[in-house]
Amino acid sequence: MNAAEQATNLQLASKIATLVNLFKQQFPDARADLKPWRNDPETAQWLDPDSIDIGFHLPGWSPRYQSRSILVQVRLLPTAEASDRRLLGIDAVGLSHVGEQWRLSTIADWQIRGPKLPAEDVSDRLKQFCRQTFDLFNAGDSQLSA
Numbered sequence: 001m002n003a004a005e006q007a008t009n010l011q012l013a014s015k016i017a018t019l020v021n022l023f024k025q026q027f028p029d030a031r032a033d034l035k036p037w038r039n040d041p042e043t044a045q046w047l048d049p050d051s052i053d054i055g056f057h058l059p060g061w062s063p064r065y066q067s068r069s070i071l072v073q074v075r076l077l078p079t080a081e082a083s084d085r086r087l088l089g090i091d092a093v094g095l096s097h098v099g100e101q102w103r104l105s106t107i108a109d110w111q112i113r114g115p116k117l118p119a120e121d122v123s124d125r126l127k128q129f130c131r132q133t134f135d136l137f138n139a140g141d142s143q144l145s146a
Helices: 010-026 120-138 141-145
Strands: 031-033 051-062 067-076 087-096 099-105
Touching: 010 031, 010 051, 010 120, 067 120, 087 120, 099 120
Parallel strands: none
Antiparallel strands: 031 051, 051 067, 067 087, 087 099
């Protein structure tokens, strides 16, 4: 679900803002898109109400990234209390004009797979972002001020 629509309370809005900042620490040239999904009935049927989806657009295609955009889906455990959402895992997908180039899932084995893989330093920074995101959602609210 679009991150902009998930910001339903101050705690979650703060975590989404921190999430964007964590990504930009690793990839400073990226531009965040808090509404990567269209708002139409066809798209709505595929949206996951237990995810926070953010698109990050790079200034252009790069052989080091093997993508032009990175879609990040932060998958949350369903809970009754919306302000205390815990992180299940992260899916990140590198996209170019021809479609998906690579995929990283922390729900699986943290390996990046696909026909065109990013450079090793890009992979390492992406995994560091994922570790920081786990800390943000699962280590308590003390991470918000970091």
